[in-house]
Amino acid sequence: MKEIQLKVTDANKKIHGNTILENVSLTMTSGKIYGLQGSNGSGKTMLMRAMCGLIRLNSGTVEMNGKILGKDMAFLENTGILIESPAFLNGYTGLQNLMYLADIQKRVDRDAVRHTIERVGLDPDDKRKYRKYSLGMKQRLGIAAAIMEQNDILLIDEPFNALDVDGIELVKGILLEEKARGALIVLSCHEKQLLESLSDELYLIQSGKIMDHIVL
Incomplete structure (x- = not known):
């Protein structure tokens, strides 16, 4: 770095x-x-x-x-950013949301995204859509989005x-x-x-x- x-x-x-x-x-x-x-x-x-x-x-x-x-x-x-309430797509799972973001810059692969989700204490295989997440789960996913590309x-x-x-x-x-x-x-x-x-x-x-x- x-x-x-x-x-x-x-x-x-x-x-x-x-x-x-x-x-x-x-x-x-x-x-x-x-x-x-x-x-x-x-x-x-x-x-x-x-x-x-x-x-x-x-x-x-x-x-x-x-x-x-x-x-x-x-x-x-x-730069990785978590400012105010994290914004994600309600109809996507946590993994789908982060893969959508990861595809923009293509700096991290699926395995890295899965690892980041696990790192914040979530399950990358959780099939629940983001709309079903608790506030704490939403916050964890927001942190994952900020750190996943190792900015x-x-x-x-x-x-x-x-x-x-x-x-x-x-x-x-x-x-x-x-x-x-x-x-x-x-x-x-x-x-x-x-x-x-x-x-x-x-x-x-x-x-x-x-x-x-x-x-x-």
């Missing part, structure tokens, strides 16, 4: 006249987990959306190894939603394995202790601003 530097410089975003992000700057590198801590509406999710190219900034830049988002690339390259960057927003204690421990282990693999992970979580236990560095966000940066 190549070394990655992800840099956000003076990011600003307004929506309908409301300031969502204000002069946000941060620099992140491979093999670390960067926690985004803040209350609902603080700007964490919007920052992640801006970082991967799902929204465009009014001003400021997002760069990966010197390549500028929106200029040198339309979306952040080699250089992972943007993971509230991965522990709807998970039981065993599920939380499982996902914690996965995130640490991805970090050990060399991935650059940006993680948001409303559970302060959980976020602090996983993060190497922590950015405190309030009203769209970085209020503090803590190296743990």
